[in-house]
Amino acid sequence: MPIAERKERERRARIQLIRNAALKTFAENGYHGTSMERIAENAELGKATLYYYFKSKDELLLSILEDGIREFFDRIEREWETSESLLEQIQQIALVGAHFFAAYPNYFKLYYYLTAHPALNRKAMRQLQPLIQEKTRRVQELFLQAQQRGVLKPYPTDQLVEIFGALVMGLGQFLDRDADARGLREKAQLINQIFLNGALMQKEDNR
Amino acid sequence: MPIAERKERERRARIQLIRNAALKTFAENGYHGTSMERIAENAELGKATLYYYFKSKDELLLSILEDGIREFFDRIEREWETSESLLEQIQQIALVGAHFFAAYPNYFKLYYYLTAHPALNRKAMRQLQPLIQEKTRRVQELFLQAQQRGVLKPYPTDQLVEIFGALVMGLGQFLDRDADARGLREKAQLINQIFLNGALMQKEDNR
Amino acid sequence: MPIAERKERERRARIQLIRNAALKTFAENGYHGTSMERIAENAELGKATLYYYFKSKDELLLSILEDGIREFFDRIEREWETSESLLEQIQQIALVGAHFFAAYPNYFKLYYYLTAHPALNRKAMRQLQPLIQEKTRRVQELFLQAQQRGVLKPYPTDQLVEIFGALVMGLGQFLDRDADARGLREKAQLINQIFLNGALMQKEDNR
């Protein structure tokens, strides 16, 4: 049934079209600053059509975020496939982050928005948690392995991951200032440097 | 004119009362999830009274944030007064962060919210920027000094500050999970460790 | 042309299928609480298909009601055929009502709904009036005859019919409470009793 296939393809395209329009509009004006009407205009569709594909505005937001999260981690895992060491794999995370934030600054902002809005956050977390957890687990495992092989210091793994995560997410903090790919990449490299070797000059213990 | 003084004192108390009610409500339901009505209820005041003290909802939010930022940096500077080394001063930042986020988790969330909401952010930044910049400059100077005295590696100072900032702000990322003062303090210490000495094992243990 | 016949049969079946699904859904959720979408689902048909058979939602409702009215009076007339007296014929009306309301409580509710919704009512009345009038005329004639033969008191016939009608329709008033066939039948008998003999104990006229 090639006809069904074409229909399905078109359907997916429609969904993506809406997601893109929504993401762009959300990023420009924030979730609450964006009306479904406006998204529809940007997508050049009728407002009701959005509701044909997405049950609600929330659902639309969540769908976009899920997409972004998936994309982000998929990229990381793709890089991992050609990495030659655990260390390199860890470093890839920040580098992919830099690339991703430069390429899709909007996802990042949306994610933060979500984080900060309690009502959305509760709903979102319930729905996105499984995905996030699955993806995060792989990073956790990477760090754990690195610790077991004596590459990383034996700090509590989850806290280590969290701290590194904060650093990577921190890349997005000042997107408006230096969203150019180059600047972000350099900052990512610096992050790797500091996370791995520290900022301190001398050798002695500096607690 | 002791009467005028009392009046002024009462006025300030009123303003603080409103700020507190608003902060609490904002933190619970997000800025957009909070109506002025609700804030007024929580403050046990009439809705119109809020407008007597604050020009708009935005203004109220900004006032709260300004308060929080000022408070945060004041604490840091107070700690600095009794610090015995540049290094200790740097470490104090994360420790104060831990304390602050534990004590006022709401400020943090609100700040993130602001960051992520474009319309608010633009307005806020115009208004808060001077304060932030002034406060940040002192941190910058601290780091610069530390570099000049050979305590910190000579990475670009502003990026160094930014990275450290992301780490400290990262403390707030999982506030809901471990908002207890103790947990945050430990994480702050770990952050200092890693930021200064790195996560890498190389040769000697640097704990 | 047996093919055409089969087609016609299938067509009628389709129409009835839709009517049934619609009636059920209308009765459960009310006319305005029922979307064409929902009816289509319940009929296991595409939404557009409803429009192939019925010009509009209104039309669908009217078609159902027409069906119900026809059915109701047909039953009455069928009973009349075996009745042995005018009095028995009159009594049959309430009894059929009891039976009908027990068997199809939904028709009744829908009819009331229609009655109470001005816009629908105007349209419906224009369309259903002929049918109702024709059916009602036979009842009128029955009552008139009964009066002429000295069975019923010589009150204005149309008012007499109306009052009796209100009593019969009143059977449906509390459908949810005692929709069981038995309860309704008993109440119908009581209605006949009272309508014919009055509720008063003593013999004298009590005007």
Added chain:
Amino acid sequence: MPIAERKERERRARIQLIRNAALKTFAENGYHGTSMERIAENAELGKATLYYYFKSKDELLLSILEDGIREFFDRIEREWETSESLLEQIQQIALVGAHFFAAYPNYFKLYYYLTAHPALNRKAMRQLQPLIQEKTRRVQELFLQAQQRGVLKPYPTDQLVEIFGALVMGLGQFLDRDADARGLREKAQLINQIFLNGALMQKEDNR
């Protein structure tokens, strides 16, 4: 505090103004055919003002109905005070009905509308039931007393009340046709006649 009194008076007036506008609009176009916007226009108020006084459209409807029910029964009870016999009291019910339906035909329609709309009905009944039950109980008691004193036949009291109720409500059935006070009054008298003495000519029981 005469000021508070005046405020309260004005408040009540506002509420009544809205109720009146709503009742009129509901009756003309049905509940679902009436938008809050339209009611506001008719009340010469802003739409939001309606929501200042009534929590929702449902609530507004219910408030109106409650008002109507109360009014209806209050009138009956007022008449009872000057009645000279149980019989007269019973007869007053239909007469008040005629008066009421002629004076406020809209209440009646609205009540029917409610009855027929499942979602509304469920909610309304939960809220109105206590009032209705209280008012109905007095009628029940009246009938019971009449039976105990040998005025009415010993049919099951509640069914007797129900049947009489159906007759009275039946007055409203054809409001559009003869809503004039006179016509309704005559019909009410006929209803009393028939309910009490029956429609049958001869003396013997004709079951």
Added chain:
DNA sequence: TATGAATGAGCATTCATTCAT
């Protein structure tokens, strides 16, 4: 100084209906 009342502007969502396939 404090506030109850009023409202304009806006927004998410629904739904009957159409039409190309």
Added chain:
DNA sequence: CATGAATGAATGCTCATTCAT
């Protein structure tokens, strides 16, 4: 015949803000 997709038009409801008192 049947229907998935698309949409214009409505509508209930919220909320920041104003203003008379």
